[in-house]
Amino acid sequence: MPTWFAYAILLLPLFGFALNTVFGARLGRAAGVVGSAVVLASFAVTAAGFFASLGARHPESVVWFTWAAAGGVRIPFGTLVDPLSLVWALIVTGVGGLIHVYSNGYMADDPGLPRFFAYLNLFVFAMLLLVLASNFLILLIGWAGVGLASYLLIGFWYERPSAVRAAKKAFVVNVVGDVGIMIALFLMAANLGTVTYAGVFGAVTRHALSPAATEWIAAMLFLGAMAKSAQFPLHTWLPDAMEGPTPVSALIHAATMVTAGVYLVVRAYPIFHAAPVVSGVVLDLGTFTAVFAAVIALTQNDIKRVLAYSTLSQLGYMFMAVGGGLYAAGVFHFVTHAFFKALLFLAAGSVIHALGGEQDLRRMGGLARAMPVTYWTFLAATLAIAGIPPFAGFFSKDAILGQLLSSGHDVEWLVGVITAGLTALYMFRLFFLAFSGEYRGRGHPHESPPVILVPLAVLAVLSVVGGLLAVPGAWDLVASYLGPVLAAYPGARLAAAVTAPNWGSMAVGVLLALAGLALADAMYRRRALAPARLRTAFPLAYRLAAHKFYVDEAYEVLVVGPARALGRALGGWMEPKAVDGAVRALARAAWQAGAGLDRLQAGSVRRYTLALFTGTLLVILVLALR
8 A cells, every 4th residue: 555545544634624724714615515525535545545455464554753752752653554444444534525525415504614614624634543543642642633623513503502511511521531541651651661552562462561550551541432432421421412513413423433432442452352350341331331321212302312322322332342352343333333323313414404403303203205315214224223134233233242142241142132122112213203194393394405315325325235244154344354453463352253143142133123113113103002101100210211310410419519619619719818819928028028128228328338337347257256
């Protein structure tokens, strides 16, 4: 692969950001064309690099320059282009490019369109820097850049107080993860003298690092992954991120930001393999997050919030996979999830666009007739995420669940298949409330323009056929492609070979998904079973789920409230009395000293002469007594 490929992949979105930042006001709506073109061009270069890498046996590493940090740690600044980074770069630029094209229609009437595309390009650049980094320090720079860009995009409509609050919340929670990765970097540098992937992973596999230090490094890396990928209890920022424009929701939830934590765990798999305690936490926390978010999604009425909690649940599946050592299966689900989740958000945006900003499912209905293209594409994505064969989500979800059961993780498998049934239930609840029955809103819904529908059609095709990348018992193109990366450090657990299908797991998963579909059909399309009866029968469970198990309220009591009280105390006493008081005391002392010295300046020559004479006598006396 030519070395300039890595430069082009990275710098094209950065060029778009610079162009739209400097000349956006002059470009007007053409800023959207520029922003979309640079990302699609980056995708073309990435695709060329992908095909060039198919026959390669070694990763392509490009070093820009080397910096010697404190303690003599030498850090090469550059990129690492290997199968793992190319998979993520393909999704970031490919799905991200479709989201850019879509945004030209969705944001067409927004006066801040040039600024919006500048932020989108910055986001893509930061994400590409993260996945193409050749060491943990550059990864952290991209990691922080993604956090900054997400803050700008979530708070894009800054005139809305709710958007500003959501942006600040996302930024603060993600900084917690940033600190975790910083601590991991310090531990690597202090114990190994390097932060490069090759240096750290080689030392870990040679057992040059103590088990305790390895566990701590893995724990701090996972703290970063928890925050960025919104795993419980650091998940609360993600549903609130729905305050940003819908293309932002698609970009954050599907192709880029929230999957950065999954990328980090897969990239650092030698560390996590050598840290069994932390790997067990990754597995169990992912399992809990999957079912926890699915239960909440059942009770939400905002179309984007249902999809947000769906993202949390699907990320839980990915962490179940990577926590159990099923790295190829986790990456496979990341790929299919990018297709159907981006489609779900963009199709939801098409609905919102057609309804003049309406997001409440209770004010929708009957949209199948008015929006046929959006209806069919949304149906394809819903079938995919529900795990109905032969759609994409079925293959990737079955790969995780089947391999978990085969490897002895019975409890996690049971929670996973139950979550699969809940996923079908809440997704078809959303689908039937939006598209079936009679229209319950105001105005006259209409189909979206082609610039919105074309990306939906492309993603719909991928949601249908994307699962063919790995067919149980036949082939696994994802595992085969990732094999050279995942086998680079011996001893790591790895599902890189074609595995025999677990027919029992597959059958149970499909049956529960179909049961969820049938229950949603009975409740929300045929109305044979009234949802209100279930709410009445289980009032406490419904109240807990509808209020998101009061996690935000718990944070308010345990973290936000005490922090505010401390701030008020410091602002009411420490700042004015201690800090300002000390400054004022020094000022008074200086003034009083000056006033005392001022008395000596009386203007009398006789006093000056007497003082000079007395001082001279004292000096002579001191010298004589020595």
